[in-house]
Amino acid sequence: MSGRTGRRPGQSTTRDEIVAAARESFAKRGYDGTSLRAVAASAGVDPALVRRFFGSKEGLLVAALTATLSPGERLAEVMSHDLDSLGEQIIGHVLSVWEKPASRDVLIGMIRSACTNARAARLLRDFFAGQVLARLASALDDDEALLRASLVGSQIVGLAFYRYVLKVEPLASASAETLRAIFGPILQRSLTGPIDLPKRKKSG
């Protein structure tokens, strides 16, 4: 068990162990079925330590999501490329996460949790809005940047739902290569293509 995730030598391996246990629990048992106490037991530490590191189950979920998606690093990498290849970069990164069963299971667990638990849905929404969509939008020089980022988010969630939850063919068993070829241009268009909104009232 020890050192399974050990990416940052010298920095709290215990924390990493707890996050690994949390990811596993969220993946297997969802948000409702996960408790701070059980995660502590599975990581072999005292619940008080988990509480000290993460505050609450909500904190654990955010830590598990962050460890799974590394939104900061990933988006920095994605956004280091040309704006014209953003769609391709994003679907490439998304698929690289999904291709790892451990990460995929965490994400499916999160989708499932959001379906059944309003608090999990809110956490997931805040995580995506703050950690993913806002950063992605900041890369776009566009009045509708946030709408475009959300559009991309909805398309990715839709694909995940179709492929992994509903398992609708042919998307369920399409190769990563095929998905990349299809979704690269779709996402690119959503990000930088023409968008023709009805006459807007600038509200909010």
Next chain:
Amino acid sequence: MSGRTGRRPGQSTTRDEIVAAARESFAKRGYDGTSLRAVAASAGVDPALVRRFFGSKEGLLVAALTATLSPGERLAEVMSHDLDSLGEQIIGHVLSVWEKPASRDVLIGMIRSACTNARAARLLRDFFAGQVLARLASALDDDEALLRASLVGSQIVGLAFYRYVLKVEPLASASAETLRAIFGPILQRSLTGPIDLPKRKKSG
């Protein structure tokens, strides 16, 4: 209560009452929380009658979905228009269903059920594949018709999930008019736009 749905005079109002009760139960309590017996009680009929009409809870779900989405009539209507306006037609019809709270609640209940119950997911998948995607694909004169239809399906499910389950802004509170303007062209492109797949092996 009586005659609430009565659209087809002379044809089994009792059946309609049962379907109305089933829709309400699936919307409120999801697949797991719905029983044939409770639906019978709520419609004021004997469970044996429900079983005679629908066979099982699965049959009830398919009947509830069919009544909510009327895929046959709706797709016939959608497909009576020019192929170039299919995207616009589809998002228009989807939104007209979602704008009715009773229908929307059934659909959200279905999405939630699919998340937590593999049998509900399978029923939903088979319903969409057989009743919706196959018909839509048949309207497209294209080698990748089914892939294109699935693509549209995934985008619609993604929008529903983002808007109604996660409630991510700005999609959560965008007007139907805005969604129509955005998704019309996106769906149209998925249906009839260029699609550049990697060199395929024609399998299956």
